[in-house]
Amino acid sequence: MQNAEAAQAGLQSIPALLARNAVRFGGRPAYREKEFGIWQSWTWAEAATEIRALALGFLVLGLNRGDRVAIVGRNRPAHYWAMVAAQMCGAVPVPLYQDAVAEEMAYVLHHCGARFVVCGDQEQVDKVLEVGERAPSVEHIVYTDKRGMRKYDHSHMNALADVQAEGRAAEQRLGAELDSRTAVLGYDDTCVMLYTSGTTGKPKGVVLSNRNIIETAKNSAAFDHLTEREEVLAYLPMAWVGDFIFSVGQAYWAGFTVNCPESAHTMMTDMREIGPTYFFAPPRVFEGQLTSVMIRMEDAGRLKRWLFRHFMAVARRVGPALLDGKPVGLLDRLHHALGNVLIYGPLKNTLGYSRIRVGYTAGEAIGPEIFDFYRSLGINLKQLYGQTEASVFITQQPDGQVRSDTVGVPSPGVELRIAPSGEVFYRSPGVFVEYYNNPESTASTKDAEGWVATGDAGFFEEGSGHLRIIDRAKDVGRMADGRMFAPKYVENKLKFYPNILEAVVFGAGRDMCTAFINIDLTAVGNWAERNNIAYASYQELAGHPQVYATIKEHVEAVNDSVARDPMLSGCQISRFLVLHKELDPDDGEMTRTRKVRRNIIAEKYADLIDALYDGRDTVSTRTEVTYEDGRKGEIRATLKIESARTFPTAQSQKVAAE
Amino acid sequence: MTEELTPDGRRIGDVLMDLKNITLRFGGVTAIKDISFNIREGEIRAIIGPNGAGKSSMLNVISGFYVPQEGEIRFRGERRGPMRPYEVARLGIARTFQNIALFDGMSVLDNIMTGRLNMMKAPIWSQALWWGRAEREEVENREQVEKIIDFLEIQNIRKTPVGRLPYGLKKRVELARALAAEPKILLLDEPMAGMNVEEKEDMCRFILDVNDEFGTTIALIEHDMGVVMDLSDRVVVMDYGRKIGDGTPDEVRNNPEVISAYLGVAHE
Numbered sequence: 033m034q035n036a037e038a039a040q041a042g043l044q045s046i047p048a049l050l051a052r053n054a055v056r057f058g059g060r061p062a063y064r065e066k067e068f069g070i071w072q073s074w075t076w077a078e079a080a081t082e083i084r085a086l087a088l089g090f091l092v093l094g095l096n097r098g099d100r101v102a103i104v105g106r107n108r109p110a111h112y113w114a115m116v117a118a119q120m121c122g123a124v125p126v127p128l129y130q131d132a133v134a135e136e137m138a139y140v141l142h143h144c145g146a147r148f149v150v151c152g153d154q155e156q157v158d159k160v161l162e163v164g165e166r167a168p169s170v171e172h173i174v175y176t177d178k179r180g181m182r183k184y185d186h187s188h189m190n191a192l193a194d195v196q197a198e199g200r201a202a203e204q205r206l207g208a209e210l211d212s213r214t215a216v217l218g219y220d221d222t223c224v225m226l227y228t229s230g231t232t233g234k235p236k237g238v239v240l241s242n243r244n245i246i247e248t249a250k251n252s253a254a255f256d257h258l259t260e261r262e263e264v265l266a267y268l269p270m271a272w273v274g275d276f277i278f279s280v281g282q283a284y285w286a287g288f289t290v291n292c293p294e295s296a297h298t299m300m301t302d303m304r305e306i307g308p309t310y311f312f313a314p315p316r317v318f319e320g321q322l323t324s325v326m327i328r329m330e331d332a333g334r335l336k337r338w339l340f341r342h343f344m345a346v347a348r349r350v351g352p353a354l355l356d357g358k359p360v361g362l363l364d365r366l367h368h369a370l371g372n373v374l375i376y377g378p379l380k381n382t383l384g385y386s387r388i389r390v391g392y393t394a395g396e397a398i399g400p401e402i403f404d405f406y407r408s409l410g411i412n413l414k415q416l417y418g419q420t421e422a423s424v425f426i427t428q429q430p431d432g433q434v435r436s437d438t439v440g441v442p443s444p445g446v447e448l449r450i451a452p453s454g455e456v457f458y459r460s461p462g463v464f465v466e467y468y469n470n471p472e473s474t475a476s477t478k479d480a481e482g483w484v485a486t487g488d489a490g491f492f493e494e495g496s497g498h499l500r501i502i503d504r505a506k507d508v509g510r511m512a513d514g515r516m517f518a519p520k521y522v523e524n525k526l527k528f529y530p531n532i533l534e535a536v537v538f539g540a541g542r543d544m545c546t547a548f549i550n551i552d553l554t555a556v557g558n559w560a561e562r563n564n565i566a567y568a569s570y571q572e573l574a575g576h577p578q579v580y581a582t583i584k585e586h587v588e589a590v591n592d593s594v595a596r597d598p599m600l601s602g603c604q605i606s607r608f609l610v611l612h613k614e615l616d617p618d619d620g621e622m623t624r625t626r627k628v629r630r631n632i633i634a635e636k637y638a639d640l641i642d643a644l645y646d647g648r649d650t651v652s653t654r655t656e657v658t659y660e661d662g663r664k665g666e667i668r669a670t671l672k673i674e675s676a677r678t679f680p681t682a683q684s685q686k687v688a689a690e
Numbered sequence: 691m692t693e694e695l696t697p698d699g700r701r702i703g704d705v706l707m708d709l710k711n712i713t714l715r716f717g718g719v720t721a722i723k724d725i726s727f728n729i730r731e732g733e734i735r736a737i738i739g740p741n742g743a744g745k746s747s748m749l750n751v752i753s754g755f756y757v758p759q760e761g762e763i764r765f766r767g768e769r770r771g772p773m774r775p776y777e778v779a780r781l782g783i784a785r786t787f788q789n790i791a792l793f794d795g796m797s798v799l800d801n802i803m804t805g806r807l808n809m810m811k812a813p814i815w816s817q818a819l820w821w822g823r824a825e826r827e828e829v830e831n832r833e834q835v836e837k838i839i840d841f842l843e844i845q846n847i848r849k850t851p852v853g854r855l856p857y858g859l860k861k862r863v864e865l866a867r868a869l870a871a872e873p874k875i876l877l878l879d880e881p882m883a884g885m886n887v888e889e890k891e892d893m894c895r896f897i898l899d900v901n902d903e904f905g906t907t908i909a910l911i912e913h914d915m916g917v918v919m920d921l922s923d924r925v926v927v928m929d930y931g932r933k934i935g936d937g938t939p940d941e942v943r944n945n946p947e948v949i950s951a952y953l954g955v956a957h958e
Contacts, residue, residue: 069839
């Protein structure tokens, strides 16, 4: 029904939405970017002009219908314009991860067959040139930032501003051609192609149609009542589906403003200046902010510390209930209002959350304490569960039904079912068209009726009907004695401690569970400073006996809590070690979205895993590392292996008590 | 006009500064003995040598801080006499220091703004009242400074007090301040000293970009041979106050006297 309405209105593509916004919201800001210390802004009408100029410029360069245009750079208005301009020409935008090394980029450029590549700066151009023959389809490079580019061979290279200038000049000649290409775009045309990072194997190109993106944007915008007055901060990788939905899909549907930070390092300051009303961040951003608040409060004067503790206790008691609209006594309301003036208001302002209406987190589990901290401040932080293949949304939490351990109810238009194996399947208007040039994978993921396997195991909670995710379906295994093994369940519990950045748990097919721990350098480094513990390197700090003792406490506390769950009590950690280096996407140990790649870690650190199981107290190892510029080096270390106390499971405890 | 192109397409022009038979003495000690060389417009000119060879003294002669007892310096063909520091700055010579000389208590932005003091011409009453010309000038200067901040990628520390910055960033701020004066010649005294590999690479890229983008002539002293050989168009080699080599990095590398004095023997 709504589908038909949109079709009648002719709003079947992003360029069509742009044309509508240029008329309906012409004077409202569409994009802002901080540059040269000032927020520069473009209204929808101005953005439409800029995008048109760029699209005409692409035509001058000979962009054909159906060509792929790769975009690799940080979040900048020009890069979003390049995506929409490509669509106007009937081409398909393919945003790439800008921190990908040349090797990864070569694969994707070759696989998608990109003819045009839009690069953010010299660094990205260099990578594309380095790829060279491995992606022979690349014919033109367009770059945004002119710096350092003067001495390059420009026979197949242009600055984006120059392409726009040529486009403006060609309006008379090519304007009609562009209009006719834009006019024929429909719901079934490809909107964008996004490469999934993939915890296993090569990345796959997910083809999303205009229907997928626009229907999903429409449904989700209605779910959270998004209007043209929202402000979002575009800071997550452009190659990630979430950024495409928030900064393009929803932004064009609802007509709100996309703000681009000055650089990756100024994101927090920029966020404070903008004060977004709608915000998405992976749990690690929220964790990082909370850690820095706590560290700074430790340094504050006694009065401030007391005020903070006192009012945070009030907030924890009263805040969530107020947010959910539950009845709260008058005295508590007054107390909370006072806290708002003295603590919550200023704190939210410092963090950039003064105006926030809806905040989402997803991707990984978020610690209950962290989640509650933000909610108690009155920030409407919610969880969602999604995938690239679903155009993000599978489930999300409605206002007033938010909890840290579920991912919510099915999003509007999404059907869910759980297979006997426990794996979650979904079907929705957002379900992807196919994996590009990969019919086998498409067939094994999506069945004829449109049901897609998430690869995650989960169940519906009785009573609330909310979905709970346990782990990746393929990671859920059995231990040697047949007890259930769900590594992520334990890892998440470990990662809730600020000192632990990352954890990898082993145990499938074994008689006990063991773990690698990565310390969080910010938190542990601060602790070391406070306790006058000197250290020269990450490695030295990680191996410090007191650090080991602290981590041991955390592991044992986690064991205690795991023991309470009769189904998963086998997953208690008997032995662990603290890794001498941080797990890093550059070494292939994590995906670009920072998900642990278990099989690669198991292969690379096989010697360490052996040591965890053969009872040794220390182990010497060499590890290859990749520096940011692609060079390789090696670090050697002798690691200590520590045992941790395990607890009897809840049931057997009961037996013992009787 | 003698103009030639370097292999990577940069333009090298006429002689900008010509030093002839320079001798500098401190009492009985002769720091520089009868040295002649020139710096051409648009080039990156390095001065190398073992510790105590007289490199920093040479840089101070170029900057006008030391006045040599003998010899003459011509800047754009004109003979240069003793000068006061502000006169040096007006000539278009800016420098960074071996041991950073920034205002620790001031923000990065304010530090860089000091580099543009010479461009502020508003009368004192206007500056005090922040009205008229002073305000206009401040806006113009801030625009230039912001371009440099963007260029050197230090947006995230714009408002941080310099005292709180790590060493590598302070060096970058110093470079920013020198650039703010829009110099003709930029003198860098050991720009990479005490930096790690990554910081050195960043600094190299910035120096090359400054030279390429603004066409600034650069004279630098540096210990790291790899850096010098990669970066510079021509190199002067000094040892005990004498010049023992002068030429392209390749020529210098193969000069036997240079090899024995500096490259071949570990002085440090």
